[in-house]
Amino acid sequence: MASTIFEKHSPGRKGYTLPDNDVDIKLENCIPTEFSRKEDARLPEVSELDVMRHFLELAQMNHCIEKGFYPLGSCTMKYNPKINETLARNHSFNNLHPFQDENSVQGALEILYDLQEALAEISGFAKVTLQPVAGAHGEFTGLKVMKAYHDSKGHANKKKIILPDSAHGTNPASVVLAGFEVVEIKSNDKGLVDIDDLRAHVDENTAGFMLTNPNTLGLFETQVEEISEIVHSVDGLMYMDGANFNAILGIVKPGEMGFDIMHYNLHKTFATPHGGGGPGSGPIGVRTDLAKFLPTPMIDKYDEKYFLDYSHEETSLGKVHSFFGNFAVNLRAYIYIKMLGTKGLRRISENAVINANYIQKKLEKYYDIPYKDQYCMHEFVASGVWQKEKYGISTLDIAKRILDKGFHAPTIYFPLIVPEAMMIEPTETESMETLDDFITAMIDIAKECEEHPELLTGAPQNTPVKRVDDTLAVRQLNVKFEW
Amino acid sequence: MPYISNTDKERKEMLATIGVSKFDDLLVNIPDKFLLQKDCCLEHAYSELEISRQISRLASKNISSAQANSFLGGGIYDHFIPAAIDHVLLKPEFHSAYTPYQAEVSQGTLQYIYEYQTMICDLTGMEISNAGMYDGASAAAEAILMATRKTKKLKAVLAGTINPLYLEVIKTYTVGVGIELVIVPTKNGLIDLDELKNAVDDETSCVLLQTPNFFGNIENAFAVEEITHSTKKALFIVAVDPISLAVINAPSEYKADIVVGEGQALGNAQNFGGPLFGFLAANLKLSRTMPGRIVGATLDADGKRSYALTLQAREQHIRRAKATSNICSNQALCNLAATVYMTLMGRAGLKEAATQSTTKAHYLAEKISKLEGFELAFTAPFFKEFTINTPKPAKDIINEMRSKNIFPGIDLKQFGHENMLLIAVTEKKRKCDLDELVKSLQEVYNG
Numbered sequence: 070m071a072s073t074i075f076e077k078h079s080p081g082r083k084g085y086t087l088p089d090n091d092v093d094i095k096l097e098n099c100i101p102t103e104f105s106r107k108e109d110a111r112l113p114e115v116s117e118l119d120v121m122r123h124f125l126e127l128a129q130m131n132h133c134i135e136k137g138f139y140p141l142g143s144c145t146m147k148y149n150p151k152i153n154e155t156l157a158r159n160h161s162f163n164n165l166h167p168f169q170d171e172n173s174v175q176g177a178l179e180i181l182y183d184l185q186e187a188l189a190e191i192s193g194f195a196k197v198t199l200q201p202v203a204g205a206h207g208e209f210t211g212l213k214v215m216k217a218y219h220d221s222k223g224h225a226n227k228k229k230i231i232l233p234d235s236a237h238g239t240n241p242a243s244v245v246l247a248g249f250e251v252v253e254i255k256s257n258d259k260g261l262v263d264i265d266d267l268r269a270h271v272d273e274n275t276a277g278f279m280l281t282n283p284n285t286l287g288l289f290e291t292q293v294e295e296i297s298e299i300v301h302s303v304d305g306l307m308y309m310d311g312a313n314f315n316a317i318l319g320i321v322k323p324g325e326m327g328f329d330i331m332h333y334n335l336h337k338t339f340a341t342p343h344g345g346g347g348p349g350s351g352p353i354g355v356r357t358d359l360a361k362f363l364p365t366p367m368i369d370k371y372d373e374k375y376f377l378d379y380s381h382e383e384t385s386l387g388k389v390h391s392f393f394g395n396f397a398v399n400l401r402a403y404i405y406i407k408m409l410g411t412k413g414l415r416r417i418s419e420n421a422v423i424n425a426n427y428i429q430k431k432l433e434k435y436y437d438i439p440y441k442d443q444y445c446m447h448e449f450v451a452s453g454v455w456q457k458e459k460y461g462i463s464t465l466d467i468a469k470r471i472l473d474k475g476f477h478a479p480t481i482y483f484p485l486i487v488p489e490a491m492m493i494e495p496t497e498t499e500s501m502e503t504l505d506d507f508i509t510a511m512i513d514i515a516k517e518c519e520e521h522p523e524l525l526t527g528a529p530q531n532t533p534v535k536r537v538d539d540t541l542a543v544r545q546l547n548v549k550f551e552w
Numbered sequence: 553m554p555y556i557s558n559t560d561k562e563r564k565e566m567l568a569t570i571g572v573s574k575f576d577d578l579l580v581n582i583p584d585k586f587l588l589q590k591d592c593c594l595e596h597a598y599s600e601l602e603i604s605r606q607i608s609r610l611a612s613k614n615i616s617s618a619q620a621n622s623f624l625g626g627g628i629y630d631h632f633i634p635a636a637i638d639h640v641l642l643k644p645e646f647h648s649a650y651t652p653y654q655a656e657v658s659q660g661t662l663q664y665i666y667e668y669q670t671m672i673c674d675l676t677g678m679e680i681s682n683a684g685m686y687d688g689a690s691a692a693a694e695a696i697l698m699a700t701r702k703t704k705k706l707k708a709v710l711a712g713t714i715n716p717l718y719l720e721v722i723k724t725y726t727v728g729v730g731i732e733l734v735i736v737p738t739k740n741g742l743i744d745l746d747e748l749k750n751a752v753d754d755e756t757s758c759v760l761l762q763t764p765n766f767f768g769n770i771e772n773a774f775a776v777e778e779i780t781h782s783t784k785k786a787l788f789i790v791a792v793d794p795i796s797l798a799v800i801n802a803p804s805e806y807k808a809d810i811v812v813g814e815g816q817a818l819g820n821a822q823n824f825g826g827p828l829f830g831f832l833a834a835n836l837k838l839s840r841t842m843p844g845r846i847v848g849a850t851l852d853a854d855g856k857r858s859y860a861l862t863l864q865a866r867e868q869h870i871r872r873a874k875a876t877s878n879i880c881s882n883q884a885l886c887n888l889a890a891t892v893y894m895t896l897m898g899r900a901g902l903k904e905a906a907t908q909s910t911t912k913a914h915y916l917a918e919k920i921s922k923l924e925g926f927e928l929a930f931t932a933p934f935f936k937e938f939t940i941n942t943p944k945p946a947k948d949i950i951n952e953m954r955s956k957n958i959f960p961g962i963d964l965k966q967f968g969h970e971n972m973l974l975i976a977v978t979e980k981k982r983k984c985d986l987d988e989l990v991k992s993l994q995e996v997y998n999g
Binding site for chain 2: 071073074075082083084085087090091092094095096098099100104105107108110111112113114115117121125127128130132133134136139144146150152154156158159161162163167170172173175176177180190191204205206208213216238239241242243245247288289294318319320322325326334340345346349351364386387388389390391392393394395397404407409415416417419423424427431443468469483498500503529533535537538539541542543545546547549550
C-alpha cells in the first residue's frame with residue numbers, strides 16, 4: 070500500500086517555482102489583520118520528483134481501459150482516442166476565458182454550434198444544449214424542461230413522472246431534485262415495460278415518462294410507439310435516458326420514436342474519457358416547441374458569425390451551469406464525431422451489438438441469462454443465481470474473482486429486477502481475442518465455483534489490495550488523514 | 553473505423569457464432585418503421601491529419617488569454633499551472649478509469665480523492681469534504697439543499713453580493729421544490745448587515761455568503777456568522793476562493809457550517825468555462841446530508857490500509873428517489889489536477905501565489921485610482937479582484953482595447969451595474985502587464 074503524500078512531507082521541500090514578486094507592496098498592507106488567516110494551511114511540502122513518484126505509484130494500482138477489458142454495463146467504457154487529448158490541449162482553446170468577448174472566441178463557438186447540430190442530426194431532435202455536464206445533470210435539465218412546458222400550459226396538477234423498475238438510480242433521484250414525484254412501474258416477463266401497468270398509472274397528473282432504450286437489460290423496447298402514444302394522450306412528455314445510445318447510432322433516431330427530450334452521455338457514446346468519475350458531458354436534445362425552455366445561453370449563428378443567444382430568457386428554465394458546460398469535453402466529442410463520419414457512426418453500434426451478442430451466446434450454458442431468447446443490443450444481463458443456489462457463491466464473489474483474472478468486473482446487482490445481476494457491455498472497440506479471453510475466464514470461474522469455491526470467497530488475491538472492507542469504512546468513518 | 557479492432561472477417565465469424573447470417577438479423581426487436589432508411593447526415597470521416605488541420609484553423613479564430621493581457625476573473629482565474637500536473641492527468645490509469653466502485657482495482661483513484669479531501673479540509677478548516685461537484689455554482693445550490701434537509705426550513709437567505717451566475721444556478725435548483733430565496737441588499741459592495749438581521753428568522757435554513765464576494769471585496773464573515781447563528785437552526789454557508797484561503801481566514805475561524813467554492817483556480821485551465829469543479833466541505837454532523845461521493849480509509853482482508861467509497865447510502869445508486877442528490881458523474885479528473893496542484897505548490901507555494909495575486913492587485917488598484925476619470929468603486933478590503941467606476945461604458949473600454957489584445961476586465965453592466973469594470977489579477981501578471989493596463993486606461997480616457 071502506498072503511503073499518503075502527507076507521510077512524504079519534508080519541511081522546506083518545494084515542488085514549484087515562481088518568479089520573484091516585482092511589485093513592492095506588503096501583504097499586511099492589503100489584508101486587515103482580522104481577515105488574515107491565523108495559521109497556515111497544512112499542505113504537504115515535497116519535491117516534483119516526490120510528486121511524480123507518488124502519483125505513478127497510485128496510478129499503478131488502478132485498472133484502466135488501456136490496461137484491460139472493462140465490461141461495465143451501461144457505462145460504455147470504450148477506448149479514448151489519443152488525438153482528442155492532443156488537440157484538446159491547444160492553448161487557443163484551453164486558455165479561453167468564458168467572459169471573453171464573442172469576437173475573440175469564434176472558433177470555440179463554432180465547435181459548440183457544430184457539435185449541437187451533429188448531436189441533433191444523430192438523434193433526430195430539433196435543438197441541443199451543451200450546458201449539462203453529466204448524464205444526471207442532463208436528466209435534471211430535461212425534467213426542468215418538462216416543468217417549464219407544463220407550467221407554460223398551466224398544468225399545475227402534473228407532478229408525476231413514471232419510470233420503469235429497471236431505470237438507473239439517477240432517474241428517480243433527478244425526478245425528486247426537479248420537484249416531481251416518482252411513480253415506478255413494473256417490467257414484464259420479457260424484461261420490457263409492462264404496458265398494462267403503464268396504462269394503470271398514466272393519468273391527468275402524469276407529467277412525463279423516462280425510458281432508457283435500449284433498456285438496462287440491453288433490450289430494445291419494442292413497444293416504444295405504443296408507450297409514447299399512451300404518455301402523449303395525457304399530454305405527458307417522453308424522456309429518453311441516452312446512457313445506452315451506443316447501441317443505436319445510425320440505426321434509429323430517438324427523436325423519430327416518440328421521444329420529446331433526450332440526454333446524451335458524451336463520456337460514454339462519444340469516447341471522452343471517464344476520468345475516474347468525470348468530467349463527462351450530458352447535453353440534451355429536444356423537439357422544436359421545447360427549445361424555448363432550454364437553458365440560457367444557446368449557441369447560435371447569424372450570417373457566419375457565432376453568438377451567445379439569450380433571446381429566450383423569458384421562457385428559459387434558467388441556467389444549470391455557470392457557463393457553457395464542459396467545453397473541453399465537448400471539444401473531444403466534436404473531434405471524435407468528425408473522425409467517425411457517417412459510415413463510422415453506424416459501424417460503432419453494429420460492432421457494439423455484435424460483441425455483446427457474441428459474449429451472451431458463449432456464456433449462456435454457464436450462467437443464467439434471463440432474457441437469452443432475445444438478441445440483446447450493446448449489453449446483456451447475466452445472473453449468478455445458479456452459482457448462488459448450488460454453491461453459495463454470490464455475484465460479488467464472482468465479480469472479485471474476475472478482477473483476479475485481469476479484467477474489470479461487470480456492473481453488478483443492477484438492474485434491480487434481476488437477482489445477482491451482472492451487466493456486461495463490451496463496446497465496439499474490443500477485439501474478438503479480448504472477448505474470447507474474457508469468456509474463457511468466465512467459464513473458468515463457473516467451474517471454480519464448483520471445484521474451488523475458496524478461490525471466489527477469498528478473491529481477489531492478485532490485485533493491489535485484498536477484498537476491501539467497506540462496512541468498516543462506514544462504521545469507523547475516516548475521511549481525512551491526520552498528520 | 554480506426555478505433556474498432558475487429559475486421560469484416562472476424563465480424564462474420566462472430567455473427568456465425570451468434571447464429572445469424574447478417575448484422576440486421578440482430579435488430580428483429582426494432583420495429584421496421586423506425587429503422588433509418590438513409591444515413592445520418594454527417595461529413596466524411598476525417599483522418600488525424602484533417603482533424604488536426606481543422607482544429608488549428610478553428611483555434612486561429614480565437615484569441616486566448618495566453619496571447620492577450622487578460623484581467624478577466626469573475627470566478628474563473630488564470631493562475632499558474634505547474635507543467636507536471638498535465639503529465640499526471642494524461643496517465644491512462646487516471647483518465648481512462650471508471651468511478652472507483654471496484655475498490656480493489658481503484659486504489660489509485662480512491663487514495664488521491666482521500667488526499668484531496670484531506671487538503672480541502674486543511675484549507676477550509678472543515679471536518680469532511682466530498683469528492684467534488686460540477687462547479688462552484690452547483691456546489692452552492694447543493695449546499696442550500698443540504699441545509700434545507702438538515703433544518704427542515706424552507707427560507708434560504710443569500711447575500712446580494714454573491715456571483716450572479718451562482719444565483720442563477722441556485723434559482724434553477726430551488727424553484728419548484730418549495731424553497732424561498734431571500735436576497736439581502738448590498739451596501740458599499742458588501743452585504744448590508746442591518747438588512748441581513750431583518751431577513752433572518754427562525755424559519756431560515758441557511759445564510760449563503762461569498763467572500764471575497766463577486767466584486768472582489770472581503771466580507772465580514774464574523775459578523776454574518778453571528779447574525780446567522782442567532783437564529784434557531786440556520787446554517788452558515790460560505791463560498792470561497794480556494795487560493796484566497798492561503799492568506800484569508802479559514803472558514804472554521806468564523807464557524808462556517810458548510811464551505812463551497814469553485815475549484816478551477818487549483819491547477820485547472822480556464823477552458824472557456826468548463827470543465828470546472830465545485831468543492832464542498834462541512835462539519836461532521838452534516839455528513840449524512842452531503843451530496844456526492846466520499847472516500848474513507850479502511851482495511852483490506854489482510855488488514856492493510858486501503859480505501860473505499862463510504863456513506864454510499866446517501867447516493868442515487870443505492871437510495872434512488874431518497875438520495876441526497878442525483879449526482880453520479882462528477883469532475884474527478886479536475887479534482888486530481890487540484891490534488892496535484894496543492895501537492896506541488898505546498899503550503900509555501902499556495903501562499904506565494906495568493907500573496908503575489910493580492911499585492912499585484914493592490915498595486916494595480918492604487919495606480920488606477922490615481923488616474924483621472926477612474927476610481928475604485930468600493931472602499932472595502934479586497935483580495936485579488938476589485939471593481940472600478942469607469943468614465944464611460946465599460947463595453948467601450950473593452951472594445952477599444954481589443955486591438956491591443958488587452959482584456960481589461962468584466963463589464964458589470966450585464967449584471968445591472970453601469971460603468972463598472974471588474975478586474976482580476978493573478979501571480980502570473982508582471983509589473984509591466986499591470987502598467988500596460990494603466991497606460992491603456994489613461995489613453996482611453998484621453999480619447
